[in-house]
Amino acid sequence: MHKILKPYTIIPSDLYIERDADRQVDNIIRDMGRPGYVLVSRQMGKTNLLLNAKRRLENINDIFAYIDLSNPFDDLKNCFENIVDTILDTNEERLSAVIEKIKNHRVQQKDTPPFKQHINELRLILKQINGKLVIILDEIDALTKKAYSDQIFAQIRSIYFSRANYAELERLTYILSGVVEPNEIIKDPKISPFNIGEKIFLNDFSKKEFELFITKSKLSLSEEVKNRIFLWTDGNPRITWDVCSEIEDKFRDKELNVKDIDDLISEMYLTTFDRPPVDNIRELVKKDRELRNAIIEISYNKGNEISDKIKSKLYLSGITNYNGNNDIHIKNEILKESLSIDWIREVEEEDKGLIKLALEFHEKENYSEALYYFEKFLENNQFEPTVESLYYYYMGS
16 A cells, blocks of 8 residues: 655645645635734744645635745845746736836836835736635745845735725735734834734644544544643644654554554653754754743643743744743653753753752742752752852842
8 A cells, every 4th residue: 555644845735634724724815804814833834834825825816926045045135026026927827918028128117116016016917817815925034134124014015005006906915924923023113013914823733633634644533632632732733744744654554543653752752852843943042042941831730820921932933832821841741751840950950050950039029939949958068158158048038
């Protein structure tokens, strides 16, 4: 039997699982009211979400243009021209009447400001088609490396308000995608915030969506085994795909049990911690003290004390799902073990030292963690006489 769960970059339509985010994208494109912004961590399927929308919704009247901005152009003019050129190059027959016109305008009106040239070219394209023009800008956060990033957002914002003057712009909309909040990309505080977009949160598979994926993968698994996979993964799409692909390779002719799943998860994710997305998430946590502190707070059931800013950072790091309330927890059992308190402590010890950590936790009134670090220090060291009484007093508190 041929392998179904291959390591695809673009998931085939017969294996793609639609989530709430897909329906939200559909609604944004149907209504054409304001741009959508897919906000999600890496390796959660955002690019496939965008490409699946293009694959399903593009038709003889509507044009969908997908632009990957991970390698942005050096200046604003070239960036705008690349967007338009992608639209033209992928729709040569439909837009043949405007291709030469746009090229000639660029030569004849080369001193036209980039934003004016761009909106003129988009209007020419819209006048050539009967339907919608949907521009999908993926990896938008890559623009943070460029000085012109503010102008991209300002241009998108202005296009929606320019509908009052140019009716054809009502048939143009944008879907943006990135791993940072749009307003964090805007460098100049004098520029209006990009607050016209509708955020699209891409969460893990629900149990129902997970069951549908198992059906599409044609794996014959008992309810007990399916429940065990879901217990470990909680529907994380990348982990679910990779685990099921391993099952397809190693256990096609064997009846699986719960222990087989536990052993497979341990071998794949909990031994060397070097598989996506675990490797990337651990690296993010290792570099970010705020994330580490938040994970400790969650482990002590103090997630409701975490600020909205840090909650967003946890979500965009792939550690939590978005649920819109204070019920915050690490999203699956694999990540819980990969980001264990013991590992966090090892990272913190390397970063700060035991006494400094103990004092910090004492100041935060997290006395159990403070006591842990004081006692660990005393295993191989002694307090300095000048602070000995004070530190023992802290240990007793």
